[in-house]
Amino acid sequence: MSERMDQWLTELVRLNEDDRVTDRQLNILRAAVEVFAEKGFAAASTSEIAQRAGVAEGTIFRHYKTKKDLLLSITVPVIDEFVGPFLLRDLETILTAQHERFEDFLRAVLFNRLQFAKKYAQVLRILAQEIPFHPELKAQLKQYVTENVLKRLVGIIEHFQEKGEIARIPARTVIRLTVSVILSHVVLRHILFHDAPWRDDEEIEMTVRFIVQGLRPDASRDQK
Secondary structure (H helix, E strand, O other): OOHHHHHHHHHHHHHHHOOOOOHHHHHHHHHHHHHHHHHHHHHOOHHHHHHHHOOOHHHHHHHOOOHHHHHHHHHHHHHHHHHHHHHHHHHHHHHHOOOOOHHHHHHHHHHHHHHHHHHOHHHHHHHHHHHHHOHHHHHHHHHHHHHHHHHHHHHHHHHHHHOOOOOOOOHHHHHHHHHHHHHHHHHHHHHHOOOOOOOHHHHHHHHHHHHHHHOOOOHHHHOO
């Protein structure tokens, strides 16, 4: 794994145990991320995680009571202490910048999220696999997005609607449509088909053009 990922795993141990981080703890989390990402929660076994970590299986259960506790120790802090603040901090410049055009804003967001997914593809793969099956993860992510991101995005969309660049449809509808396209691009690029031949610059431009054209104001529609 990358040095950046190891730094994050070290922080996970501190968040969960408030104690000095040992190599053994770091190895357990590193192995858990790998196995969960490869096989999913249901098919993953603590014996395989222990084998990859180079520890006895009982060592895992001294830190985590169950396999699900191990999963939540990775994913809940990812949302609460890592993805949430990281997402907002990493997007802060983009959300506050005075982008001249809506397409400039879209291009900046898409490039930013692609870079994020490239660095943390394994953890994001776990989240994508497990969130539908663990309501606590879904609720926490939904709360974060609603409280910290959605309001900011509504203001940005309304700004570009005032400039006449986006159709006069509800801002939240614009956000749902835009996020669905951007999220699909990111997931396909770095999670599902990361080994496929991609022409990133061309793909980004085509994605931006697709969104912009789909949301372009139409006088007859806006008057309804």
